[in-house]
Amino acid sequence: MSWFNKTLLLVLAGGINTAVTAAEWSGHVGVEARQFVEDPLYAGQQHNNQSLVFVPEFYQQWQDGRFSLTFSPFMRQDSSDTERSHVDIRELLWLMVGDGWELRAGLGRLFWGVTESQHLVDIVNQTDLVEDLDGEQKLGQPLINLSLIRNWGTLDLLLLPGFRERTFPGTDGRLRLPLLVDTDQTEYEASAGDRHVDVALRWFHNIDDWDIGLSAFDGTAREPLFSTGLDAGGQDVLIPYYEQIRQWGLDVQLTREGWLWKLEAIRRDSATSDYQALTGGAEYTFYAIMDSDIDMGVIVEYLYDSRKELATTPFEDDVMLGARFAWNNVQSTELLAGVIGDLNSSARALNIEASTRIGDSWKLAARARGFAGLNSSDLYYPLRNDGYLQLELARYF
Amino acid sequence: MKRPMTLKGNNCVFGLLMLLLLAPLTQVSAETAEEKGLAIARELERRDDGFGDARADMKMILTNRQGEESVRDIRLRMLEVPGDGDKSMSIFDRPADVKGTAMLTWSHKVEADDQWLYLPALKRVKRIASRNRSGSFMGSEFAFEDLGSQETEKYTYKFIKDEVLNDLDCMVIERDPVDRYSGYKRQLVWIDKAEYRLQKIEFYDRKDSLLKTLTYSGYHQFLKQYWRAEEMLMINHQTGKSTKLLWSDYHFGNGFEENDFTHNSLKRAR
Numbered sequence: 136m137s138w139f140n141k142t143l144l145l146v147l148a149g150g151i152n153t154a155v156t157a158a159e160w161s162g163h164v165g166v167e168a169r170q171f172v173e174d175p176l177y178a179g180q181q182h183n184n185q186s187l188v189f190v191p192e193f194y195q196q197w198q199d200g201r202f203s204l205t206f207s208p209f210m211r212q213d214s215s216d217t218e219r220s221h222v223d224i225r226e227l228l229w230l231m232v233g234d235g236w237e238l239r240a241g242l243g244r245l246f247w248g249v250t251e252s253q254h255l256v257d258i259v260n261q262t263d264l265v266e267d268l269d270g271e272q273k274l275g276q277p278l279i280n281l282s283l284i285r286n287w288g289t290l291d292l293l294l295l296p297g298f299r300e301r302t303f304p305g306t307d308g309r310l311r312l313p314l315l316v317d318t319d320q321t322e323y324e325a326s327a328g329d330r331h332v333d334v335a336l337r338w339f340h341n342i343d344d345w346d347i348g349l350s351a352f353d354g355t356a357r358e359p360l361f362s363t364g365l366d367a368g369g370q371d372v373l374i375p376y377y378e379q380i381r382q383w384g385l386d387v388q389l390t391r392e393g394w395l396w397k398l399e400a401i402r403r404d405s406a407t408s409d410y411q412a413l414t415g416g417a418e419y420t421f422y423a424i425m426d427s428d429i430d431m432g433v434i435v436e437y438l439y440d441s442r443k444e445l446a447t448t449p450f451e452d453d454v455m456l457g458a459r460f461a462w463n464n465v466q467s468t469e470l471l472a473g474v475i476g477d478l479n480s481s482a483r484a485l486n487i488e489a490s491t492r493i494g495d496s497w498k499l500a501a502r503a504r505g506f507a508g509l510n511s512s513d514l515y516y517p518l519r520n521d522g523y524l525q526l527e528l529a530r531y532f
Numbered sequence: 533m534k535r536p537m538t539l540k541g542n543n544c545v546f547g548l549l550m551l552l553l554l555a556p557l558t559q560v561s562a563e564t565a566e567e568k569g570l571a572i573a574r575e576l577e578r579r580d581d582g583f584g585d586a587r588a589d590m591k592m593i594l595t596n597r598q599g600e601e602s603v604r605d606i607r608l609r610m611l612e613v614p615g616d617g618d619k620s621m622s623i624f625d626r627p628a629d630v631k632g633t634a635m636l637t638w639s640h641k642v643e644a645d646d647q648w649l650y651l652p653a654l655k656r657v658k659r660i661a662s663r664n665r666s667g668s669f670m671g672s673e674f675a676f677e678d679l680g681s682q683e684t685e686k687y688t689y690k691f692i693k694d695e696v697l698n699d700l701d702c703m704v705i706e707r708d709p710v711d712r713y714s715g716y717k718r719q720l721v722w723i724d725k726a727e728y729r730l731q732k733i734e735f736y737d738r739k740d741s742l743l744k745t746l747t748y749s750g751y752h753q754f755l756k757q758y759w760r761a762e763e764m765l766m767i768n769h770q771t772g773k774s775t776k777l778l779w780s781d782y783h784f785g786n787g788f789e790e791n792d793f794t795h796n797s798l799k800r801a802r
Contacts, residue, residue: 161628161631161632163628163629194802196802200800200802203800203802230800232800234791235791237796237800244655245655246654246655246656246657271654282796284791284794284796289794289795289796339795341646341659341795346659388659390646390659390660390661390662391661392644392661392713393661393664394661395659395660395661420661420664422664422666422667422713423666423667423715428667428668430664430667463667463668463671464668464671465594465596465602465671466671467630467670467671492627492629495602495603495626495627495628496627496628496629498629529629531627531628531629531631532628
């Protein structure tokens with residue numbers, strides 16, 4: 136049992152106790168069904184899977200919000216993949232608000248960045264990869280965060296005691312590599328392993344039309360490298376290896392009339408590689424298209440990684456084209472469609488997501504994901520048969 | 533008034549005197565409709581100056597043509613910024629799927645407002661293009677520009693007429709949005725003479741046909757000066773849909789500061 140699981144149990148027990156006092160509960164419970172379009176490539180994988188997800192949130196504040204506690208556990212039970220069935224604490228966070236400062240301590244989530252296609256600068260939280268490939272679902276991170284709010288901007292100082300490992304699909308799960316990732320054998324560059332204390336800081340300011348963030352991170356990489364090995368049963372497996380890295384990040388958005396101009400750039404240094412990566416582009420919104428209430432946003436982003444073919448992400452010289460539709464209706468119907476294409480090959484990754492409210496407290500969300508033109512050298516090649524359709528119905532409370 | 537012609541003697545001197553006395557009056561009647569309209573708008577704004585800060589709860593009831601209702605609950609916090617537009621924070625409580633979403637607006641007198649949206653599911657603050665002034669606010673019949681800070685500079689004005697509305701002596705002015713992205717060609721505004729309160733607004737679309745009517749009711753006075761309507765009903769004549777805003781729990785003098793209307797405060801707004 137890792138330190139995290141022990142903490143989780145303690146906290147869950149504590150959470151149930153605090154629930155006795157009157158406070159605010161909200162959240163959602165949902166059912167999700169995925170249907171994969173093509174036959175699976177690896178033994179054990181299924182054609183479809185269903186799952187239940189429960190994400191409650193407890194919130195209590197004192198002294199008009201000067202002190203608050205947020206507790207948000209996460210639970211998913213999946214019909215086929217035991218690794219996708221998982222429990223996490225997304226948030227268990229104390230917040231204190233002072234005059235020009237804020238202090239957060241506990242397990243928390245935060246987001247840095249501006250672009251849509253990928254999130255280079257956003258490094259504090261580990262990706263909950265079994266939830267979704269898009270890297271937007273994150274695990275709760277142990278943190279102490281002091282924010283100083285001054286007229287020259289906001290300075291966030293972060294101490295990150297404890298590391299969260301990335302989640303990976305299990306034997307029966309789709310959207311995985313041919314070899315399983317054996318998280319029982321995870322290795323670290325740091326001798327302290329998953330107890331290494333990382334540090335991060337970010338300066339953020341908005342000046343007229345500009346929103347600017349500069350960040351630095353020193354600690355354990357969120358993205359593992361892999362080596363091959365054998366598991367306890369003698370099967371070939373991938374063993375994750377988490378390096379120590381230093382990352383500098385810049386995120387900028389210029390907002391002018393219907394235009395959003397966005398740029399994220401990072402420089403990352405580790406023992407095995409030093410590289411730069413960026414995502415940059417624009418989003419333009421056409422309002423009330425064809426005399427309807429529908430707004431259409433067009434997104435173009437360029438994705439670059441100086442490691443080229445050696446990049447550990449699939450996007451080293453790619454372009455994302457996307458369109459976002461908002462119906463502006465009572466049901467808040469929305470649709471986002473995007474394709475990321477490699478400029479040097481025929482590789483394409485497609486994603487369409489849509490959602491609409493039903494009545495007052497239900498939400499129906501649909502997603503389609505697909506891959507096309509992948510070559511054996513593409514990082515997504517093992518996922519070439521894993522295009523899927525997904526429906527989720529959730530009840531919010 | 534006696535006519536100077538009936539007077540004898542120092543006719544000339546008296547006439548001159550009368551001319552001087554009458555001069556200010558003549559000037560008043562020569563005030564153009566535009567000047568009078570602007571003066572009314574300025575007075576309206578002046579009477580609302582100095583409120584400092586406020587918070588209130590807003591219930592939004594959307595009704596479609598079939599009479600089906602849906603409800604949104606929003607809490608608002610406002611800060612008066614002398615010399616510029618107000619700052620405001622809107623926190624969404626209902627429908628449940630948008631609970632925790634919050635919007636920060638720094639409005640400006642002439643240039644476009646600055647606006648940020650906090651999305652709690654991703655913990656992400658997004659700066660959004662505020663050009664979308666004519667767009668619907670949460671699927672309601674209110675556009676963003678109807679709910680935004682109503683700075684005098686945002687329109688040009690023209691006095692139209694005096695009219696009695698609901699037993700109240702009102703002034704009717706026309707105001708034309710300065711912003712070329714506004715959804716309206718013009719608005720007709722009924723303001724009562726006694727207290728300078730908005731009573732009714734008719735919104736005319738870009739093609740100059742009547743689009744919506746907003747009526748205010750249930751006015752209460754706060755801090756012995758500031759009038760706030762309890763109910764605002766917007767009827768869309770072109771779609772048959774309507775939206776009613778019910779305001780409650782108005783509080784002034786909360787001691788809000790600029791620091792309560794920042795990127796950071798948006799992330800922790802509850």
